[in-house]
Amino acid sequence: xxxxxxxLTEAVELVKRGELLAEELVLAYIKHIESLDKxxxxxxTYNFDRALERAREIDQKPAKGKLAGAIIAIKDNxxxxxxxxxCASRLLENFIPPYDATVVERLETEDAIIIGKTNLxxxxxxxxxxxSAFFPTRNPWDLERVPGGSxxxxxxxxxxxxxxxxxxxxxxxSVRQPAAFCGVVGLKPTYGRVSRYGLVAFASSLDQIGPLxxxxxxxALLTRVISGxxxxxxxxxxxxxxxxxxxxxxxxxxxxIGVLKESKLKGINKEVAANYFASVEKLKELGFExxxxxxxxxxxxLPCYYVIAPxxxxxxxxxxxxVRYGLRVEANSLAEMYLKTRTVGFGSEVKRRILLGTFALxxxxxxxxxxxxxxxxxxxxxxxxxxxxKVDFIITPTTPGPAFKLGxxxxxxxxxxxxxxxxxxxxxxxxxxxxPSGFSSxxxxxxxxxxxxxxxxxxxxxxxxxxxxxxxxxNNISETIKYQRKEEE
Amino acid sequence: xxxxxxHICRLANMELTEEEKLPxxxxxxxxxxxxxxxxxxxxxxxxxxxxxxxSLRMEEDQVQPSLPQEEVLAMAPEKEGDFIKVPKVLTxx
Numbered sequence: 001x002x003x004x005x006x007x008l009t010e011a012v013e014l015v016k017r018g019e020l021l022a023e024e025l026v027l028a029y030i031k032h033i034e035s036l037d038k039x040x041x042x043x044x045t046y047n048f049d050r051a052l053e054r055a056r057e058i059d060q061k062p063a064k065g066k067l068a069g070a071i072i073a074i075k076d077n078x079x080x081x082x083x084x085x086x087c088a089s090r091l092l093e094n095f096i097p098p099y100d101a102t103v104v105e106r107l108e109t110e111d112a113i114i115i116g117k118t119n120l121x122x123x124x125x126x127x128x129x130x131x132s133a134f135f136p137t138r139n140p141w142d143l144e145r146v147p148g149g150s151x152x153x154x155x156x157x158x159x160x161x162x163x164x165x166x167x168x169x170x171x172x173x174s175v176r177q178p179a180a181f182c183g184v185v186g187l188k189p190t191y192g193r194v195s196r197y198g199l200v201a202f203a204s205s206l207d208q209i210g211p212l213x214x215x216x217x218x219x220a221l222l223t224r225v226i227s228g229x230x231x232x233x234x235x236x237x238x239x240x241x242x243x244x245x246x247x248x249x250x251x252x253x254x255x256x257i258g259v260l261k262e263s264k265l266k267g268i269n270k271e272v273a274a275n276y277f278a279s280v281e282k283l284k285e286l287g288f289e290x291x292x293x294x295x296x297x298x299x300x301x302l303p304c305y306y307v308i309a310p311x312x313x314x315x316x317x318x319x320x321x322x323v324r325y326g327l328r329v330e331a332n333s334l335a336e337m338y339l340k341t342r343t344v345g346f347g348s349e350v351k352r353r354i355l356l357g358t359f360a361l362x363x364x365x366x367x368x369x370x371x372x373x374x375x376x377x378x379x380x381x382x383x384x385x386x387x388x389x390k391v392d393f394i395i396t397p398t399t400p401g402p403a404f405k406l407g408x409x410x411x412x413x414x415x416x417x418x419x420x421x422x423x424x425x426x427x428x429x430x431x432x433x434x435x436p437s438g439f440s441s442x443x444x445x446x447x448x449x450x451x452x453x454x455x456x457x458x459x460x461x462x463x464x465x466x467x468x469x470x471x472x473x474x475n476n477i478s479e480t481i482k483y484q485r486k487e488e489e
Numbered sequence: 490x491x492x493x494x495x496h497i498c499r500l501a502n503m504e505l506t507e508e509e510k511l512p513x514x515x516x517x518x519x520x521x522x523x524x525x526x527x528x529x530x531x532x533x534x535x536x537x538x539x540x541x542x543x544s545l546r547m548e549e550d551q552v553q554p555s556l557p558q559e560e561v562l563a564m565a566p567e568k569e570g571d572f573i574k575v576p577k578v579l580t581x582x
Contacts, residue, residue, distance in 0.1 A: 095564070096564070098556050098557075098560040098561060098563075098564065099556065191539075191540040191541060192540075192541050205538060205539045205540065231548070234545070234546065235539070235541065237541070297530055300526070300527060300530045303523060303524040303525075303526050303527045304527060306520070306523075306524050307524050307527065314501060318502070321502070322566060323565075323566075323573060323575055324561075324564065324565055324573055325564035325565065325566075326566075327566075328566035328567065330576075331576055332576060332577065332580065333576055333577050333578070333580040334575050334576050334577065334578045336576070337575065337576050338502050339502055339503065339504060342501075342502055342503040342504075343503055343504040343505075343506065346503065348509055348512075348513065351503060351505065351509065351513065352513060352516065352517065352520070354501050354503060355494070355497050355498065355501060355503075355513070355517060356517065356520060356521070356524075358497050358500050358501040359492060359497050359517075359521065360524075362496075362497065362500060368525075368528065369524065369525075369527075371536060372527050372528065372532070373524075373527060374536035374537055374538060375532035375533065375534065375535065375536050375537075376527055376530050376532055377536075377537040377538075378532065378533065378535045378536060378537040379530065379531075379532050379533070381537055381540070411516075412516050412520060413519060413520060413523050427540070428540060429539075429540020429541060430540075454540075
């Protein structure tokens with residue numbers, strides 16, 4: 001058997017029992033990545049030598065951690081000590097961080113192995129990974145299509161079995177949307193659940209790190225390790241972290257599910273809508289009580305997000321000025337150096353968002369744009385609170401359509417519409433997960449988003465674990481990868 | 490809606506390249522109009538800046554290790570001795 005077929009939970013069990021060496025796993029992944037990543041292009045930087053070294057260290061240990069031998073890919077906006085971290089930007093092309101993000105530290109403490117850094121839309125701004133300053137990543141199900149974004153490299157790596165699991169970051173859907181496009185599980189935890197120390201900031205009131213995995217159980221395992229209080233992140237929560245894995249088989253206490261009104265699904269892809277209604281029907285058959293939710297402000301979440309996120313980005317990205325690290329374009333004066341460095345260093349989408357945010361915060365427009373969006377955010381947050389008084393979970397499609405072709409969406413607003421179902425949960429800070437829910441007629445994966453109450457990831461994972469079993473969507477590996485794996489054997 | 494893009498670029502300390510100028514100025518007008526639909530949403534006066542209503546956590550005033558100076562300096566594009574070097578701040582213009 002090719003070892004890359006083992007999922008996270010299976011591989012870790014074998015390594016912990018001493019039936020498999022972490023080194024064997026690393027070697028299998030290196031071989032698989034070397035043969036396949038030329039086509040997929042999920043990674044920006046490989047960490048093979050260090051991974052092998054780590055594996056040998058772990059194999060020597062008598063007592064092994066919770067993630068012993070786990071082969072993990074890290075989105076390249078999460079910093080790794082001594083390992084290049086670029087944010088897929090020219091500005092940080094040669095940036096080698098002097099410390100590790102808290103999540104990386106926690107993974108390594110539990111004996112996980114970082115196999116490489118994955119591609120993304122520059123500074124996590126985009127929905128297709130085409131905004132990477134280096135190259136686009138391909139969708140393993142159809143190489144002509146995008147893997148989604150901005151965590152496209154992480155999702156593609158997991159779907160192509162180039163990693164057991166990966167970390168991504170989600171500001172408005174950047175874990176969930178690529179998870180749906182690539183047929184994997186993607187969780188955005190509650191805001192504050194996972195420390196963001198060492199995550200390169202995009203929009204600080206929205207950013208959250210989350211895992212991309214092949215199964216719900218793998219997601220539970222990884223989420224438990226990366227969650228919890230961190231004094232280095234002022235927004236990190238001290239809510240206790242339950243054992244998400246042990247809780248997966250718990251009996252569901254309540255069976256009330258909120259669904260979106262049909263009017264909220266206007267204009268989305270017909271197959272996606274049909275797939276969503278089929279999931280709702282299956283839930284009814286399983287004895288769940290379905291309630292239609294009104295969410296009057298649902299449509300306003302997108303414009304609200306596209307004021308707030310760029311505003312915060314314009315402030316956060318002010319730090320890239322060529323002084324202390326990253327790209328510097330030489331100039332005769334300090335002011336000119338700032339200007340030239342930023343002009344050359346940022347790609348067009350990043351510039352669009354910085355300009356949009358600068359505009360929304362500028363004198364004369366602040367009230368109509370930024371202040372108005374902050375009031376809209378309060379309305380949206382309240383609607384979730386009201387909804388969760390009536391239901392335990394809210395389900396929606398993850399995306400308005402299946403993966404699109406590279407270059408197919410050129411207009412920025414059309415690209416922003418990709419986030420139609422995902423931004424609401426980000427604005428409200430509640431946890432949301434995308435799980436595979438079937439296929440389009442072209443055999444492209446589709447995703448179901450489940451949104452839960454704040455800090456109840458245990459209940460959320462418990463529910464989707466049941467869905468995963470009952471709906472039988474998992475472990476459908478694309479033809480490309482099957483072919484590739486045959487070659488290797 | 491007409492946007493003074495040159496002014497916004499100045500505020501953001503950034504320029505657009507020749508190829509970016511026309512498409513971005515056209516797109517920006519459309520995007521600003523599109524987000525402008527927010528005006529139609531009825532809202533109260535309460536504003537929300539973060540998903541959590543947290544109060545700042547106070548910490549003991551303890552000395553903690555910081556990054557070694559040489560590692561931080563190693564990232565700088567240009568340095569002189571123990572300092573990060575930048576071009577002239579005042580150019581006499």
